Amino acid sequence: MKKILIPLLILTLLIGVTVVVIFYGNGYRFLFDKGKPDISGTGLLVAKSTPDGAQVFVNNHLTTATDNTINLAPGKYEIKIFKEGYFPWQKRLKIEKGVVTKAEALLFPVAPKLESMTNSGVTNPVLDPSLTRVVYTVSSQSARKNGIYVLDMSSRPILTLQSSSTQIADDTVNSFSKAKLSWSPDGSTILATISAQGATAIYQLSANTLNQSPSDVTETIASVNSAWQKQKSEKDKARLDSLSAKLKKIVAGSFKIITWSSDETKILYEASSSTLLPTIIVPPLIGTNSTPEQRSLKLGTIYVYDIKEDKNFKILDSLTGSELPLSWFPDSKHLIYVHDQKIDIMEYDGGNDTQVYAGPFIDSYVFPWPDESRIVILTNLGNSDTPPNLYTIGLK
Numbered sequence: 001m002k003k004i005l006i007p008l009l010i011l012t013l014l015i016g017v018t019v020v021v022i023f024y025g026n027g028y029r030f031l032f033d034k035g036k037p038d039i040s041g042t043g044l045l046v047a048k049s050t051p052d053g054a055q056v057f058v059n060n061h062l063t064t065a066t067d068n069t070i071n072l073a074p075g076k077y078e079i080k081i082f083k084e085g086y087f088p089w090q091k092r093l094k095i096e097k098g099v100v101t102k103a104e105a106l107l108f109p110v111a112p113k114l115e116s117m118t119n120s121g122v123t124n125p126v127l128d129p130s131l132t133r134v135v136y137t138v139s140s141q142s143a144r145k146n147g148i149y150v151l152d153m154s155s156r157p158i159l160t161l162q163s164s165s166t167q168i169a170d171d172t173v174n175s176f177s178k179a180k181l182s183w184s185p186d187g188s189t190i191l192a193t194i195s196a197q198g199a200t201a202i203y204q205l206s207a208n209t210l211n212q213s214p215s216d217v218t219e220t221i222a223s224v225n226s227a228w229q230k231q232k233s234e235k236d237k238a239r240l241d242s243l244s245a246k247l248k249k250i251v252a253g254s255f256k257i258i259t260w261s262s263d264e265t266k267i268l269y270e271a272s273s274s275t276l277l278p279t280i281i282v283p284p285l286i287g288t289n290s291t292p293e294q295r296s297l298k299l300g301t302i303y304v305y306d307i308k309e310d311k312n313f314k315i316l317d318s319l320t321g322s323e324l325p326l327s328w329f330p331d332s333k334h335l336i337y338v339h340d341q342k343i344d345i346m347e348y349d350g351g352n353d354t355q356v357y358a359g360p361f362i363d364s365y366v367f368p369w370p371d372e373s374r375i376v377i378l379t380n381l382g383n384s385d386t387p388p389n390l391y392t393i394g395l396k
Contacts, residue, residue, distance in 0.1 A: 042071040043095035047081065049105040056103070066105070081105040087354045092259035095291035096352040100285065106334060106372075108345060108356050113394035117151070117376070119167065121387030124180065125151075125365050125378055128187040131262065131330065132370050133207065135168075135190055137175035140387060144170050146177040148192060150207060153369050153376070153388065168205055169214055176214075183207075185231040191217075191224070214310065239264060241305070247280050254297060255305070258324065258367075261332035263389045266348055268326060268335070270319065271297040281310040302326065304335070304348045313349040330372050338366050343375065343393070357393050371394075 009336040015364065047056045049066035056064045057080040064070050066081060072095045081089040081103065086384035089105035118138075125136035134151040147170035155164050169176045169192070179192035192203045192214065202221050203214035219223050239260060240248055251257070252279070255269040289306070294314040297303065302316040319325065325338045329345060337344040337353070343366055346353040357375070374392040381391075 031164070041097035042073055044100045044216055045070050045072055045079070045093070045095060045103060046100055047079070047103045047105075049081050049083065049089070049107055051083065051086075054081050054086075054105065054107065056081055059220050068086075074255065079103045081107070083107055085110055091291070091351055096168055099287045101290070104333075105352075106331070106345075108354050108395055109239065112356060114359075115374075115392045115394065117390040117392060119389060120145070123177075123379060124386075125367075125390065126181050126183060127367050128183045128207070129185055130187045131320060131368070133183050133187070134367055134376065134390075135183065135207070135374050136390070137177045137179060137181065141277055143172050146171040148176050148179065148181065148190070148205065152380055153367075153374075166209070166210055167328060168210060168212060169203075170211060173214065174201060174203070179203075185235060244280065246278075250277065252282075258302070258326065261328050261348070263332040265308050266305065266332060267307070268315070269303055269305065269329065270303050271299055271303060273297070274299045276314050277305075279310065285309055289349055293349075304350075306348070311349075315346075315350050327366075327368070329368050330370050336366060336368060336375070338363055343377070356395065 021361055025338060045058075046069050047064065047066045052067050052146045054061055054066045056070075057070070058064060058070075058072070059078050060080070068392050072101050073098045074095055074368070076092055076094050079091055079093050086107035086109055089107060089144065091103065092101060093101055095101055112155045117331065120138050121135045121140040123139060125134050127134055132152065132154040134153065136149055137147065138149060139146050145167075147167055149165045151165050153164065168190075171177050174194055176192055176194065178196070179194045182191045182193075184190070188207060190205045190207055191204060194203070197394070201216065202218045204217045204224065205214045206212060221390070235329050240251065242264070243251060251267070254271060254273050254275050255267065256272040258268045260267055275297050277297055286310040289311055291313065293311045295312050297312075300318045301314060302319060303312055304313045315326070327336045328334075329336055333348055335348060337346055341358065341360065342355055343357040343361075344355050356378070359379070360382040361377040361379040365376075367376040369376065369392070374394050375396050377391055377393060378388045379391055380388040
């Protein structure tokens with residue numbers, strides 16, 4: 001009898017432990033209410049921050065530190081993440097029973113570091129399609145030092161950031177320092193258009209070849225443009241073809257796409273018609289972004305659509321001016337908003353709009369560093385007697 005009883009007891013104990021572990025993992029806690037046992041369902045809040053080691057406040061009560069998980073009863077909570085020397089992060093989150101809710105805060109310094117990258121004057125900087133290189137011209141030096149330069153933001157310079165730029169053409173062949181520049185859709189080549197004395201010459205350069213002999217494509221520019229347009233069209237088609245048939249139809253009919261996020265999971269767009277955005281994912285996913293969304297689209301309004309979660313968030317009432325004030329931050333979770341001589345970074349749902357810089361800079365030229373550590377701007381720091389140069393704003 002003992003030989004049978006002992007294995008049964010062990011099996012029962014193992015089953016009991018397994019059930020407890022499963023219930024615990026799903027947010028249930030064994031509590032006592034007025035002396036009586038009660039199994040209560042809770043939700044899990046995962047709090048993370050960059051940088052880590054920040055304080056986590058729940059309804060204004062210091063509750064834990066980031067890189068931690070806490071249990072909360074179902075409901076809505078004001079979550080604040082704070083670290084000395086950084087702007088606070090705050091959001092109203094919905095906690096559901098048995099569901100993991102994430103509070104992921106990217107914190108920005110209150111006093112960012114400003115560092116120069118060039119010192120010889122920069123004009124016409126243009127970001128490449130991969131968002132990792134900037135091509136620009138220099139015209140304040142000798143013919144051999146003037147010309148076209150490429151700043152590689154993905155490189156790791158040995159000494160200073162100023163060594164991240166390389167010259168790909170000088171002024172000995174033509175006045176490349178006066179050229180208008182543009183990138184090919186694949187980022188492999190650059191077109192330099194030089195206009196002088198009523199004549200225009202167009203050259204094609206490799207983005208990776210130092211001090212090269214540029215190819216004159218003035219007479220064949222139509223075929224070059226046609227090839228580039230084909231590259232762009234094929235890329236745009238591939239993105240649309242990755243969507244479900246239902247979503248593809250909606251995007252084609254109601255979205256004027258401004259740009260895709262780097263990971264291609266979100267679309268920044270202007271509504272091309274006033275309509276109701278239907279539900280794409282049925283039933284809705286659990287544990288998604290609980291920020292209130294806006295599915296009633298208004299013509300001309302700017303939104304972000306999250307493809308994975310089927311969520312749509314209003315960003316701006318409209319775009320004003322000729323320059324695009326919005327671009328994606330490299331993490332695909334934030335947007336850079338340039339306006340009124342200020343640079344803001346906000347979450348893709350429009351929340352936590354943080355002003356990271358309000359000094360002098362030239363509006364059109366704000367580029368995020370690929371590793372999210374800084375932003376590149378073009379500025380003369382308010383001194384009209386000096387040419388503008390590239391500077392970085394430290395974000396960590």
